[in-house]
Amino acid sequence: MGRDAWAWLGVVVLLLLVQLAGASHVVYENLLELKAEAEAVPPSIVDPQLRAGYHFQPPKNWINDPNAPLYYKGWYHFFYQYNPKGAVWGNIVWAHSVSRDLINWMALEPAIEPSIPSDQYGCWSGSATILPDGTPVIMYTGVNRPDVNYQVQNVAYPRNRSDPLLREWVKPGYNPVIVPEGGINATQFRDPTTAWRAGGRWRLLIGGVAGGGTRGAAYVYRSRDFRRWARVRRPLHSAPTGMWECPDFYPVGADGRRAGLETSALAGPRVKHVLKNSLDLRRYDYYTVGTYDRRAERYVPDDPAGDERRLRYDYGNFYASKTFYDPAKRRRILWGWANESDTTADDVAKGWAGIQAIPRTVWLDPSGKQLLQWPIEEVEALRGKSATLKDRVIKPGQHLEVTGLQTAQADVEVSFEVPSLAGAEPLDPALANDAERLCGARGAPVEGGVGPFGLWVLASADRQERTAVFFRVFRAAAGSDGKPVVLMCTDPTKSSLNPNLYKPTFAGFVDTDISNGKISLRSLIDRSVVESFGAGGKTCILSRVYPSLAIGKNARLYAFNNGKADVKVSRLTAWEMRKPLMNGA
Ligand SMILES: *[C@@H]1O[C@H](CO)[C@@H](O)[C@H](O)[C@H]1NC(C)=O
Ligand SMILES: *[C@@H]1O[C@H](CO)[C@@H](O)[C@H](O)[C@H]1NC(C)=O
Ligand SMILES: *[C@@H]1O[C@H](CO)[C@@H](O)[C@H](O)[C@H]1NC(C)=O
Numbered sequence: 106m107g108r109d110a111w112a113w114l115g116v117v118v119l120l121l122l123v124q125l126a127g128a129s130h131v132v133y134e135n136l137l138e139l140k141a142e143a144e145a146v147p148p149s150i151v152d153p154q155l156r157a158g159y160h161f162q163p164p165k166n167w168i169n170d171p172n173a174p175l176y177y178k179g180w181y182h183f184f185y186q187y188n189p190k191g192a193v194w195g196n197i198v199w200a201h202s203v204s205r206d207l208i209n210w211m212a213l214e215p216a217i218e219p220s221i222p223s224d225q226y227g228c229w230s231g232s233a234t235i236l237p238d239g240t241p242v243i244m245y246t247g248v249n250r251p252d253v254n255y256q257v258q259n260v261a262y263p264r265n266r267s268d269p270l271l272r273e274w275v276k277p278g279y280n281p282v283i284v285p286e287g288g289i290n291a292t293q294f295r296d297p298t299t300a301w302r303a304g305g306r307w308r309l310l311i312g313g314v315a316g317g318g319t320r321g322a323a324y325v326y327r328s329r330d331f332r333r334w335a336r337v338r339r340p341l342h343s344a345p346t347g348m349w350e351c352p353d354f355y356p357v358g359a360d361g362r363r364a365g366l367e368t369s370a371l372a373g374p375r376v377k378h379v380l381k382n383s384l385d386l387r388r389y390d391y392y393t394v395g396t397y398d399r400r401a402e403r404y405v406p407d408d409p410a411g412d413e414r415r416l417r418y419d420y421g422n423f424y425a426s427k428t429f430y431d432p433a434k435r436r437r438i439l440w441g442w443a444n445e446s447d448t449t450a451d452d453v454a455k456g457w458a459g460i461q462a463i464p465r466t467v468w469l470d471p472s473g474k475q476l477l478q479w480p481i482e483e484v485e486a487l488r489g490k491s492a493t494l495k496d497r498v499i500k501p502g503q504h505l506e507v508t509g510l511q512t513a514q515a516d517v518e519v520s521f522e523v524p525s526l527a528g529a530e531p532l533d534p535a536l537a538n539d540a541e542r543l544c545g546a547r548g549a550p551v552e553g554g555v556g557p558f559g560l561w562v563l564a565s566a567d568r569q570e571r572t573a574v575f576f577r578v579f580r581a582a583a584g585s586d587g588k589p590v591v592l593m594c595t596d597p598t599k600s601s602l603n604p605n606l607y608k609p610t611f612a613g614f615v616d617t618d619i620s621n622g623k624i625s626l627r628s629l630i631d632r633s634v635v636e637s638f639g640a641g642g643k644t645c646i647l648s649r650v651y652p653s654l655a656i657g658k659n660a661r662l663y664a665f666n667n668g669k670a671d672v673k674v675s676r677l678t679a680w681e682m683r684k685p686l687m688n689g690a
Contacts, residue, residue, distance in 0.1 A: 147603050149653040150451045155633045158514040159487055159682050160443075161210060161461035163200060164690035167192050167452070168459035170296075170351060170425035171440035172199055173233035173243050176433055178269035181207050183440070184216055184243075185461065186230060192452040199228055199245070202688055203270055206483045207438070207464050212688035216243075216261075216274045223249045223257050223281040230351060231258075232427060234300040234307070234331075234368075240266055242331055243274065244309065246295035247281060256294045257281035258311065260331065283311065283326055283334045290314050294324075296351040299429065300331070301369040303399050307331055310341060312349040312382065321349030321382055325402050342380055342404045344412035346391075349382035351425045354404070355437060357394075361471030365437030367430045371399060377469060379476065380404050381418070383425050390418050390426050390441065394473065407473070416475055420540065420613035421595060421646040422446065423462055438481060439465045443634070446597075446607040446649040462636060462647055463629055470643065475616060477642040480629060488516055488680035494664075497674045502552075504561065504568075504665040505674065510681050513563065513660035515630045519677040521558060523578070523622040528554035528670045532579035532590050544594035544612030549573030549667060555589075558672040561663040562630050563600065565654035572600040572650045573665070574628055574637045578619060591615040591624065593639040593646065600650035613644040623675075630662075631682070 149155070162168065167188040175182045180203045187200035199217035202210045219225045224247030231245025240262065247259045259280040264273035285291035293314045300309040307328045315322040322340040341354070356366040359375045370376065381392040393406035393416065408414060418426060419441065426441035441462045445452055452458035465478040492509045499505055507517075530553050536543040549557050559575025561568065572595065579590040594612040601608075617624065617640040629636040636647040655661065662679060666672040 147605075147653060149603065149656065150447055150651055151454050152656055154513070154657040155651050156457065157460050157631045157634050158684045159208070159484070159687070160463060160631050160634050161202075161687070162457065162459070162690070163187065163212060163688050165192070165456045166190070166458075167194055168200070168461075169194065169442050169444070170230045171427050171442060171461055172230050172245070174427060174429040174438065174440055175233040175235065175241050176429070176431050177241055177271060180205065180269050182271060183210070185442075187215070189215070192456050192458045193449060197227060197229065206486070207481055208483045208487065209686040210688050211686065213270060213272055216271070217245060221247075221259070221276050221280060223247045223259050224276070225249065226251050229256070230296045230425065232297055232299040233429070234309070236331070241271065244282070244297040244300075246297070249281070254292045256285065256291055258283035258297050279332060282332055287336065289324070290318065293318070293348050298352055298354055299368050301371065303369065303371055305329060308402070310352045310354055312352045314348050315340060315343050316345070319345055319347065321346045321384065323349060323352045323354070323380065323382065337402045339403070341402060346382075346384050346386070346412070348385035350385050351383040351427065353379070353381040353427055355379055355428055355430075357437070357467075357469040357476070359469060359473060361469065363466065363468045364435050365430050365466075365468065367432070371397065377407075377473065378404060380406070381426065388424055390424055391415050392418060392476070394469065394475065417613065418476070418478065419462070419645045419647050420593075421611040421648045423647050428467060436466045437468065439467045439478060443647050443649060447651055448605055451605070460634060465642075465645075472616070475643065478645050479638065479642045480627075484516070484629070487683045487685060489683050491678055491680040494674055494677040499558070499664060499666040499672050499674065501666060501669050501671070504663045507662040507664070507677065507679050510679060511658055511660070512630060512662035512679060512681075513632050513655075513657055514682045514684070515662065515679050516627070516682055517560065517562075517630065517662065517677065517679040518625070518627045519560065519664065520623065520625045520675040521576070522673040522675045523555055523619070523670060524673065525670055526555055526578060526589055526619065526622065528668070529578045529580045529589055530554040532582050534582060537582055537590070540592055540594075540612040540614050541610065543592055544596065544610040547577060548594070548598060548610055549575055549596040551667075553577050553668045555670050556666075556668045556672070557594070558666040558668055559626060559664070560628055561665050562628055562635055563650060563652050563655045564661045564663055565652065565659060566661060568663070570599060570601055570652045570655045571663075572597045572635050572648065574626065574635060574646070575665075576615070576624055576626070576639065589619055591617055591619050591640075593644045595635060595637060595646045595648040597648055597650045600652060602653045603651060606651060608650075611646045611648055613646065615640050615644045617643055
């Protein structure tokens, strides 16, 4: 069957499964309309040059959540939610890929597919835990009833522990191991975490709701044998945010070192914990840093307002993320899913939807207040031809082109220096706590005092199309700590002439001291992906854009300054990025 036939088969099968779709999953009811739309999509959206070059993706079809990343006998394993039949959500199985370096990937057969009563209507997200004898075990959410979206938890073990590729997974007959009981809402009960062990007992979290659906909750389950599980009465933590999906909970070193900690490494004053939840209502990943009390089985964020202050891993398109501990390089690695910003009809026409962000090393900032994130070092092996600029001043309203290489698939690192912050504009108090609205009101084309300055990526030669990744510096608000406020923003409003795209400005504040005038930016540019790291990974923004002109060799890269003060590019290096082995595509 051709790609289109597969895509349509997928849509039809999806229709049959409509009654299974949960609140978080979009249901496509008017297929004829969708097909008509797919035929009308602008030709550029289906241009293969808009498919990511080095971000993780299968050769075709829909993908969503990362599942159960793990390291075993020299191989990194990655599983993900996958529709084998089309480019829209549905028919979900656990696709499976393996890698030596987290960058070059080989696709294997799906690891988990509906096959037992407790997962016959869905094999949803879950995590892996490495048992003390080295065996990985996966726990995942199964849907076991066709009428409602009733969720239980199942385990699966490798059939052959000697196989480093862990090709086959066996579901023991005693599944499911956890069912929603004691007032738990069975339609909002999913995504078990990696388990941690203390005092001979395993613990893990399952995402859900409390308070009649108004509160997100992370329920704790305990077990001695990974088979019989009992729920702790009160959740580990809860907040008035609506459903928590895909919780993640892990220790981080409080000493500012980059080394990661194994999930069971709990003890000591030098250990803090991170609790992350994916907010089903907002579709973003939020986390807090805090303290875990394992006797009380409670977690308390350090910042009492942490659940409202809403720190995010990424202020762009990044959801359902999950970390794992990599024993080979003693680091904690974060995976996150980035969906498309085009339309469902576009996805059907393209035959694919969804990528994974480049895996990121995560560790605690020396301030203890937030995490730092940086693309895993292995991605640098893809760097090829490069160009460097040094000590170039960009005058107000000017820009600077980076020439001599293709930049549709590139890695750029730049250090900026602002000689004076005196002209920084005041911060509108009404927007002082809302980076996204602030960026919407003060986007890249809006002249500022200090900034906006940054990069135009995936830009056309006439700059009609361009995605701006930039900083903007504001004077400290009265009554604050006196530090200038730094906003980081990705503005895709001019990223494409195609009008039918989702082009939100994404933004976060950068908790950095810019009083010396210095700030850095790194962007991983990958055809339809712009994944950016501000100030060494303090603020990250992944954005999906689909230029219609700035495609392939027509994509250009500029540094720009749209403020009233000079900005110096102390150093900028851009590298062309090679294409790794990507699941046989
Ligand atoms: C288990 O895996 C090993 C290594 O791949 C292989 O040599 C062996 O034949 C497998 N055993 C079975 C029973 O499949
Ligand atoms: C469970 O949650 C869903 C979604 O929030 C809600 O519609 C439903 O009424 C809840 N069920 C119960 C039994 O509370
Ligand atoms: C995916 O894309 C749409 C825009 O088309 C967005 O509104 C939605 O919230 C996105 N994120 C997730 C995690 O589904």
